[in-house]
Amino acid sequence: MLAKRIIPCLDIKDGRTVKGVNFVNLRDAGDPVELGARYSEEGADELVFLDITATHEKRKTLAALARDIARHLDIPFTIGGGIGSVEDVDVLLSSGADKISINSAAVRRPALIDELARNFGSQFVVLAVDAKAIDGDWFVHLNGGRIPTDIRLLDWVKEAENRGAGEILFTSMNHDGTKNGFANEITARVSEAVSIPVIASGGAGNMEHFYDVFTTGKADAGLAASIFHFHEIDIRELKEYLRKQGITVRL
């Protein structure tokens, strides 16, 4: 049976991980490759690297990073952050990235999804979407959740699927950072609205939250950052817990 996936997310700036990490026995906690390798050993199924560099050198450093990760890691990884063109993606994929994620650029110009799917295949294209509930209705937000739009979440994920996205990475801005659990109800609605896999993000605080998002939330994968970085949850323990609860995981 297909396993539910556990995905740590690493924020990258100028080729280095930015959030503080308190892993012991890491020679260099700022080295994305070393941190990624550590997660891989712990049993992470995939990794997401989100680049927040905002310089014109970005494309080059990001490609070098993709190459470095692909050389050393033997699990799949996604790179995202500021990707806006076929050219951006071409260099990342030829460097060894397995998937790329696009977010605001796709909202501003939805044809980007079609172009990427046509050029590289749907399986390379992860549509990341940040949304917030406003009076009970979920609206897509841009630039890391800072800029609201009048686009409804479910309309957008369906459109993205039709345009060729291969996977949805959904973050609830209402839940992100709260550690009170994932947005299970709306995640389930996203998952039912599309027939491509859905990665849930935002709100993970304990192991039960992952159980909830895989059952009630109908997610195919659960993504989190700080709880893994600060080792509040050990990925292996999490997967052992999930298996005991009857969830199929890779152990």
Added chain:
Amino acid sequence: MPIAIIDYNAGNVQSVLFALERLGVDAILTDNHETIRAADKVIFPGVGEANSTMAYLKQRGLDELIRNLTQPVLGICLGMQLLCEYSEENDTACLGIIPQKVLRFRPKAGEKVPHMGWNSVRNLKNGLFTPELEGGYVYFVHSYYAEVGPYTTATTDYIQPFSSGLQKGNFYATQFHPEKSGKTGEQILRNFLML
């Protein structure tokens, strides 16, 4: 040159090169017929679309070349599907080396396509799959699958059972990506290299 990876404009061949590099094995990415024929082993990787890829292979005479290879060949993902007879993906006549049809997943309500992520392999047979790998998890990304048949060497369950491994003579194939499948995938690549 011991290992040739067929260069046919497919996505993500870099990952296969890196996986072999981690195993300390030299490999060359090439579409040169002589180099491919002279290699001890050949890897036919692949991510992409069946029809345009077959057209590309024919244009360069790589279809005939692959059919006539006698050393161990490993087809990966689309590479595996192209070794088969026919693919439903844009109604494509494939290389016809393994008499097997490739069909599109027909999901029922709530089932997702592509089949993306880690799934287990069972009923393992011979060559590529040593017994300790039974039940191991490997990484898949695909929307088309080969049915289970006489050449099936590994079976995986998604929507229905399908061939995650195939073999006929010197042609070996995996639907999953051994180069992205952690320690299990590494062992499968090692097994191929030892053939």
